[in-house]
Amino acid sequence: MIVEDEWIIAANLKEMLQGLNYEVCSVVFSGEDAVKRAEDDRPDIILMDILLRGEMDGIEAAENITAFLNIPIVYLTSYTDDKTLQRAKATDPFGYIIKPFEKRELRIIIEMALYKHNMEMKLREKSRQLEELNRNLETKVRDEIEKGRKKEHMLIQQSKLAAMGEMMVAISHQWRQPLNVIGLLIQDLEEAYAFGEIDKCYIENMSRESMAQLAFMSNTITDFYNFFKPNKDKVSFDVNQAVEDVISLVHVQLRSMDIHIHNAVVSGIATGSSAVAGLVIKGYPGEFQQVILNILNNARDAIIKRRQGGEFATINRGEIDITLRRDPQKAVIKIKDNGPGIPDNIIDRIFEPYFTTREDGIGIGLYMSKVIVESHMGGRLYVENSENGAMFTIELNA
Template identity: 40%
Template sequence: MKIKTKLQLIITVNVLLMVCIFSVSLLWQKQAEKQLARQNLVMELNLAIFDQSRLREEYFLYQEDRSKEQFLLLHKHIGGLLERISRTFTGLEEKASLFKMTGFHNNIESYWGQVVDLDKSTAVHNATVQALRERIVSQMLVNAHSLYREGLNVLQLANEEKVIQNNLAHLFINIFFGVLSLFIVSFALIVIRNIAHPLTMLHKGTEVIALGNLDYKTNIRTRDEIGQLSTAFDVMTEKLHNITVSRDELSKEIELRKQVEAALRKSEEKYRMAFMTSPDSIMITRLSDGMLVSVNKGFTEMSGYAEKDVLGKTSLEINLWKNPADRKNLIEELKAHGEVRNYNACFLTKDKEIYGLISASIIELNAVPHVLNFCRDITELKRTETELLHLNEILELRVSQEVERNLKHEHMLIQQSRMAAMGEMIGNIAHQWRQPLNSLGMLLFNIKDAYQFNTLDAAYLDQAVADGSRMVQKMSTTISDFANFFRPDKEMKIFSMLAQIKEAIALVESSFQNSNISIHIDAPHVLRLLGFPNEYSQVLLNLLTNAKEAILVHNQPYAGRVEIVLTAQDGQGCVSVCDNGGGVPEEILDRIFDPYFSTKERGSGIGLYMSKMIIERNMNGRITAKNIDGGAKFSVCAPLAAES
């Protein structure tokens, strides 16, 4: 509802209210006047009743006709009043009282008539008549009293009616003022709610918007003028917001464009610089005919042609391609894949022929496909390549020669090692044979002595022959062992680690005993390797020999000890040779496997190197050395043979 309508309504209601009030006031006034009239009537009745009593007393006193007449007149008047009052009073209580009053009034009339008649009669002084008169008077008095009482009751009721009306009037006035106050308050509330408050909101809105917050909404959606104003205000704010947003966006876009343009210019400049200053030849040609559109400094320097001489002409026109088919192939490649990388071609410059490595791709300039062509002069590179090839060949030759030499050297080393080992072995053989030879010598002497002393008989001779044969056999076995030891293995085979160790020990056992060096073997498992058993034994022999020499050099006061332990670890069969020969000095520990490195005065320095070669190269194993408490430990591991 519009404010105007509301205000009109309020005014109308106000006017109606005032009209009602005035009407009610008038009505009330009339009612009050009526009530006053009734009250006056009742007052008049009561006065009349009182006067009637006075007249009755007067009559009883003086028995004058005047009193009788006046009494009757008054009585009639009272009757009339009663009738009038009965017509005006409508309340039940009033009507009941008036009805009673009428009854009493009629009784009084009857009694009055009887008394008057008795007074007139001649027997008035008769005791019976007197008694009757007394009775009648008594009843008349009772009725008179009752009449008067009821009259007072009616008067009281009239007064009460008046009081009620007054109270109602007061109540009405209070209600009126209350309603008026309510009205005023409501009006004020309406004004505040519908006018003042929205205006305040609008004012607040203007302040908020002035501060820049264009998202503010008044949200006043009443269906009146304020609501319309508010809606228009919000629409205006929204449009302003949109305009501002658009402007801001436009500004942002402009700014962005500027930035993009600046970046583009920078990028353009960058690429132009890159294009122009690149040492490689860069040219842009039209895909369809190869017309040069743009060339860089690299091109002009490479080709010898100036930019102005070539732009607008095709690459074929200026005879760039030594083999025009190269261009054709290039273009086909480009069309197929869109780009080409590292395409070799030969070009004819102004004064020479060059080789170029081309990388090209198809680009669009003004919606026309062009070829961006990078070409690097690889003439020198080509030449260098050729030279390199040649050098490579020479190198390969030299390498093969060197490898052959190394193999020979290695072979020689092996031979030397073998010789050294053999030398060692010969020493061992000598050592092995010394005792049997001594024993054989003793045996011969014993035979001679036995002949001299005639104790030589067949049994003695047989025994001696047996002993001698045994010694010879032992010596023969030793030779065989040595022979076999140094026979190179031709093929790999599965062998027992322990067997080979024992073989090696057999060769040095006696020398070890002589040197007071004990050998202990710990081989809980049967371990087999695939390899070259003799070479394996050679390695062990080398380790044992080195251990003995270390012990002897160390010159310890206690007995030398060599422990050999066989273990299996991760598929590897390992043998460790531990001695108590004082160990290897730490500073040379990592060099002991180098060729020609030795700590012995007259050592060849190839024993451990060869051992390393044999184990690592031939048997795919490894050999290591480390110092242990009081000595050194050499470990040799090689893959165990597969169980089959």
């Protein structure tokens, strides 16, 4: 677009531009017209004479246009006083063409202005994208954190359910024996009646034995309940007692598979009493017991796998050794099995969520155990292969 009030110059300029293969969309003679036509025609560039007759000079017209439209402006000037030039400069023009000018100059200045404008647009777009990216990044980070929290929560629930399933199996094993005994007692009662053997002594015996069996069953339920009781605050608890409680829940089931658990407290701490001095730490006993249960279940699965042979030398009797040790600063629990051990190529991955090599495994047992021991209780959980099978170590700060 040309804004020039001397029509001879305007016509000359138009011809030159067309000669240079530019398209001239409009030629206007006043600042007011320039503002109006710029809005309608949206030219790629405006060649603006500074001194225009009428109310509005070129500089003011340029200010009006650039306030609303993103169009590069090049001023056309002949002799101009300093003050005007300063005003022109303040509008940040893309160049000046000093009258009179030649075709070659005109072309260079227009091309430079278009190039500069193009670059500015790109830059503006890039910084807009960058700003948006920044904003998105912030929300993304927030979303991811939230997602992570949700996922962890879900995993905790999932592993609780899995553990609960395991416990149900353990309880059903625990109950088989006392239910059998009670069944036999009732059978015997019928026979005793038929043979007239029922007397006070018989009744007393019968009732004592039944109550003993019921007490045993009821204990199982109490253990089970303690195990799943949610822990809100850290409490002091005896690590040895907690381990023994888990063992008492699962040992019947394990024994039925010819898997035997040995547990011992080593290194200078008096054994025998149920609360072993020095093995009391602060933490979450229910969650800690879940860790022990996860590791015991894995040991059981590993032993069964080794029994099935395949690539491993088979064994018959399953052994799980648990040792508890009190170091000056921490309690150390080691759980060792005589399964096949963990192959070198996966040993770094077994604590990852959903990593499993078992057909019906979910792969969250060890992940959750690590979260519980390390994030919730500030301890350490790691694994190594012993001379025979895997060995897991839990370190808890006293």
